[in-house]
Amino acid sequence: MTAPLLQARGLRKRFGGLRVTDGVDLDVRAGEIHALIGPNGAGKTTLVAQLSGELPSDQGALFLDGRDITRLPMHARARLGLVRSFQITRLFRSLSVAEHMAFALRAARQETSASAVRHSLERVGLAGREAHGTEQLSHGEQRALEVGLALASAPRLVLLDEPMAGLGAQETPAMTERIGQLRGECAVLLIEHDVDAVFRLADRVSVLVNGAVIASGPPDAVRRDPGVLAAYLGEGAA
Numbered sequence: 001m002t003a004p005l006l007q008a009r010g011l012r013k014r015f016g017g018l019r020v021t022d023g024v025d026l027d028v029r030a031g032e033i034h035a036l037i038g039p040n041g042a043g044k045t046t047l048v049a050q051l052s053g054e055l056p057s058d059q060g061a062l063f064l065d066g067r068d069i070t071r072l073p074m075h076a077r078a079r080l081g082l083v084r085s086f087q088i089t090r091l092f093r094s095l096s097v098a099e100h101m102a103f104a105l106r107a108a109r110q111e112t113s114a115s116a117v118r119h120s121l122e123r124v125g126l127a128g129r130e131a132h133g134t135e136q137l138s139h140g141e142q143r144a145l146e147v148g149l150a151l152a153s154a155p156r157l158v159l160l161d162e163p164m165a166g167l168g169a170q171e172t173p174a175m176t177e178r179i180g181q182l183r184g185e186c187a188v189l190l191i192e193h194d195v196d197a198v199f200r201l202a203d204r205v206s207v208l209v210n211g212a213v214i215a216s217g218p219p220d221a222v223r224r225d226p227g228v229l230a231a232y233l234g235e236g237a238a
């Protein structure tokens with residue numbers, strides 16, 4: 001089997017006396033949708049920050065396509081194709097949807113013609129919203145734009161931290177479908193609390209508990225794993 005696209009080995013991060021990630025081993029394969037689930041406070045968001053380069057790891061190593069990227073800063077990881085999505089509130093409120101996308105495409109040194117912008121918006125279901133301000137978008141559309149902006153650089157692996165958070169019953173299936181459409185195009189590491197959506201969508205699932213991955217594999221195997229049932233899914237969530 002080919003080597004994983006992303007390999008994390010023994011990643012650790014502590015805040016003061018609190019060991020938040022405590023020896024994380026994780027493999028993400030090219031083109032797969034890989035969900036990372038776990039209880040509140042397990043360290044998922046911290047791990048994503050370590051993977052993206054936002055937060056330096058105290059220990060451990062990270063490889064992208066076999067290359068050691070442990071000490072590379074965020075922008076260098078992004079240039080190699082490892083990106084994360086950000087909340088658009090962190091960008092400019094005054095920009096239209098199309099301007100946000102043009103900005104992201106330019107930053108990624110991609111084509112910024114009107115048709116390139118439209119194409120990038122269409123793939124996340126935002127065709128026809130070009131001229132809108134981001135405050136005019138529904139919550140679901142804002143989350144879709146965030147995913148679209150992360151995809152602007154044509155990444156090899158995109159890290160999505162709770163893209164379904166706060167979405168209504170009507171918006172969740174659309175986001176699930178959109179993420180599903182990325183399969184094979186780029187790898188996705190998806191942090192998600194909606195366990196039903198995760199088990200429907202993911203090719204593989206890893207479960208983080210107390211800062212360590214306790215199980216990793218296809219959804220069916222993970223949902224039956226005795227350790228996972230005991231530590232996380234035992235309340236009938238799966």
Ligand SMILES: Nc1ncnc2c1ncn2[C@@H]1O[C@H](COP(=O)(O)OP(=O)(O)OP(=O)(O)O)[C@@H](O)[C@H]1O
Binds near residue numbers: 018038043047
């Ligand atoms: N910058 C920080 N300084 C101190 N403690 C932190 C910091 N960031 C996170 N923590 C703590 O680390 C623990 C794990 O947080 P993290 O947000 O990574 O977990 P999570 O699995 O993403 O949780 P959730 O599912 O609730 O979003 C929590 O106890 C949190 O309070």
